[in-house]
Amino acid sequence: MARVLLVDDDDGFCSATKTLLGADGHEVTSAGSIVEAIATLKAHTFDVMLIDLSLPDGSGLQLITDDRPPAVIITGHPSVETAVRALRGPVVDYLIKPVDRAKLNDVLDSLSEADLQPETASSSVDHIIGDSEAIQSLREQILQFGPLNETVLITGESGTGKELVAKALHRARNPKGKLVAINCGAIAPELIASELFGHEKGAFTGATSNRAGVFETAGDGTVFLDEIGELPAEQQVALLRILENRTVMRVGSAQARPITARVVAATNRALDEMVANGDFREDLFFRLMVFYLTVPPLRERLADIPMLTQHLLESITAEYDTPSEATPDVLEAMNEYDWPGNVRELKHTLLRAAILCKGRTAVDELPADFGRPLLLDSDNDSIKPGMAIRDMERMLIEKTLKHHHGKRKETAAALGVSLKTLYNRLKEYEEAGEAIVV
């Protein structure tokens, strides 16, 4: 995945390119002018710039300097090929509009490690937003532990941003390496060994070829084991062996393969209590606890709400063209709430609020359900004790879809799921004769 800054004043082109690159796993930020691009470059780190030659405030060539990421020139004029090729500076390639998706990916894939923007230790924590004492302390700890090869355990309530911390630890040690994340609670118990450790062909029914597990795949990078508390007991033993011996054995193989990846684990559960109850191995617990970080809940860092709000609204604005600021009244109301769902709840609240305030100059009111995240209707008839999770999910999707007037992209974003997941659910309901009609 490359972090791409796209500089072009053609909105249609930017939108199409963002969609195409996003589908291939790249992270794209766009800027419509040289001034905007310079401001964006100061605020964020990029691996490559895609620059249109003619911009409203000058030539895109002005952005190319040795201290900036390598550039790919985009032009609608094939005749400038020779001129572009003669340029000095870190120009990787040039592309002619209309840009072919395969060609675009070839260019990004061809960026060698040397081409990629070196990430400084301090820039690894850039994505962790906030100025509160709790967050400053967390950033310092990340910078201390990040470059080490040791295992780190991240604890914190759901929605606090544990994965973001894992990414920062990864970037601080080996940003060019792979970060392979696996959610231990989301994989069927019978498959988890194969996912973690890999398997040999014929090791079990369905193992039609050899497959590397996450430890081998990560290489010299990082393995992020999310929801480590959900790891089945038998896999806990195997994981302990890997951490102790730094070797992995694929399922169905007796060959020990050395691993160099660093392990970062996260959980929102009290592992010490799980150890006391016999639900988690004590030896693994202490092996994971070499270094540990606690991500503070949002209620303990309310001072960060204005900064987080601004950051989140900016990213929402980029996608939905909604207001990019919140009024002081809205900020005050958010500051008086205890945010049980943490930053994830804040993000979804702002998304709903921004969509509802579309067309206005600022987010000036919060959604009607603000402060009652589990209640969907004011008459509280939505969630009942004992209700099946599937029924609740269907109800949530139906209400959110109606709220967004049937717009599926916005609905998926509000629910925090991919568009494909939303379509899959709708199809399931349809096939079960329970189609949602909006």
Next chain:
Amino acid sequence: MMATLDELGIETVRDAIHKLNNCLNTISMQSEVAKVFVDQGAVDEAQDALDVVRRECQIATLLSRFLSEHTVAR
């Protein structure tokens, strides 16, 4: 409703060629976008992309007619 040449700000052959070039770029890239959405099963979004393609095709037809007429006139 299809845009007119005036609404598109087309006054000269040069304007028309520039706009036609942009149209063709948009048609090509939005077709790719539609393909991506179809692969993802996102029917509505694919339809939106195809609507853009259709609109740009209409504009391209209008522009090519304008260009033919000017070429003949010369």
